[in-house]
Amino acid sequence: MVLLGKKFYSQDTVTVARDLLGTILCRRINNKILRGIICETEAYTQDEPACHAFKGKTNRCNVMFREGGFCYVYFIYGMHYCMNVVTEKEGRGCAVLVRALEPLDGLTGTNGPSRLCKTFGITKELNGVDLRSNLSPLWIEKGEKPLEIVTSTRVGISSAVDYPWRFYIKDSGWVSRK
Secondary structure (H helix, E strand, C coil): CEEECHHHCCHHHHHHHHHHCEECCCEEECCEEEEEEEEEEEECCCCCCCCCCCCCCCCCCCCHHCCCCCEEEECCCCCEEEEEEHHHHHHHCCCEEEEEEEEECCCCCCHHHHHHHHHCCCCCCHHCCCCCCCCEEEECCCCCCCCCEEEEECCCCCCCCCCCEEEECCCCCCCCCC
């Protein structure tokens, strides 16, 4: 097992979004480890209005302003959690939304960000967790680089809709619906 480190997460957000494809998200719950291959992501930077950090640091998005490698979890529609990977340098509000996983070890229901969080038990309690340590309840390991990556516009947003910052593994059966 090789964890992704600070150098990886400190890169440009769009680069991290592409390079997360094929890596493995791991979640420890009690003595069990759940695993899934990241197969869909979206990039968000503080320079564009679809990003939670666009208007600056708030209680909701303050984790986004940490150095790359932390987990940013938020609650939407009063019922769903979404998990993001904080990127770039400290003080810059950027993150990558993990939209879908190809389940490993017999898991199901990980297409779409809220299903992913439900299956992996990702809630607000994991907001701010250091993803660079396998001692934390959530971390990301290196995986195999996908052969083909598809680039498209992001899903489910109403501003900056034309940014081609959604990435997914071609022909993956686990990518969320557009």
